[in-house]
Amino acid sequence: MISFEQVSKKYHEKTALVNANFHLQRGAMAFLTGHSGAGKSTLLKLIMLMERPTSGKVIVDRQDLSQLSRAQVPAHRRKIGLVFQNHQLLMDYSVFDNVALPLKISGYNERDSGRRVRAALDKVGLLDKERLSPQTLSTGEQQRVGIARAIVNKPKLILADEPTGNLDPDLSAEIMRLFQQFNQVGVSILIASHDLELIQRLPHPVIALNQGRISGSASLMGH
Ligand code: ADP
Numbered sequence: 015m016i017s018f019e020q021v022s023k024k025y026h027e028k029t030a031l032v033n034a035n036f037h038l039q040r041g042a043m044a045f046l047t048g049h050s051g052a053g054k055s056t057l058l059k060l061i062m063l064m065e066r067p068t069s070g071k072v073i074v075d076r077q078d079l080s081q082l083s084r085a086q087v088p089a090h091r092r093k094i095g096l097v098f099q100n101h102q103l104l105m106d107y108s109v110f111d112n113v114a115l116p117l118k119i120s121g122y123n124e125r126d127s128g129r130r131v132r133a134a135l136d137k138v139g140l141l142d143k144e145r146l147s148p149q150t151l152s153t154g155e156q157q158r159v160g161i162a163r164a165i166v167n168k169p170k171l172i173l174a175d176e177p178t179g180n181l182d183p184d185l186s187a188e189i190m191r192l193f194q195q196f197n198q199v200g201v202s203i204l205i206a207s208h209d210l211e212l213i214q215r216l217p218h219p220v221i222a223l224n225q226g227r228i229s230g231s232a233s234l235m236g237h
Pocket of ligand 1: 025026028029030048049050051052053054055056057
């Protein structure tokens with residue numbers, strides 16, 4: 015699903031990623047670890063085409079990203095569901111409208127959109143909260159709304175950047191179980207996290223970044 019071949023990224027003089035190589039198989043789930051500044055966000059941004067590599071090749075869903083024109087970028091991004099640490103929900107929108115936002119941007123009609131939003135809310139166990147403001151929900155529930163919004167487009171790939179950063183261990187485990195459920199139905203998943211305790215308890219491969227270099231990765235990813 016994702017291949018990095020000798021990928022380096024420099025921001026002016028600052029080197030963020032050096033000759034990175036890894037492969038995430040279609041349908042696999044893996045973690046990306048490393049201290050702050052190790053290059054995790056840069057790696058995710060290269061996959062999203064929010065940044066371009068200084069050298070090397072990034073391939074996502076069999077597509078060499080360097081070959082994509084500007085006009086093809088939105089279609090590329092629609093393949094990917096993004097989950098953030100601070101979920102970035104709009105507090106003056108209802109839960110339903112927050113989850114519907116990506117569909118609105120993609121131009122879905124209201125009836126299809128409603129069906130998909132409810133299916134996504136059902137998957138994260140929040141169907142009964144669709145009319146509420148995210149403000150009235152717990153932190154764990156808010157993160158689940160963020161996940162519903164990430165999956166509402168039925169992405170092939172989920173990228174999560176510290177999705178459990180603000181959550182206690184029980185809630186973090188619950189969020190990981192959700193990711194595992196999506197993975198079981200074939201979605202590829204890459205989760206950047208420095209919660210080593212949580213990661214070690216789970217059976218998924220780990221790509222470890224250290225000062226922009228991949229310093230370790232378990233048998234490379236896949237079932
Ligand atoms: P992480 O997500 O692991 O904390 P980042 O990918 O954000 O790491 O950063 C890797 C390195 O690149 C850091 O030294 C950071 O300061 C630098 N960096 C990241 N983004 C930029 C940018 N837009 N301009 C300059 N330097 C950057």
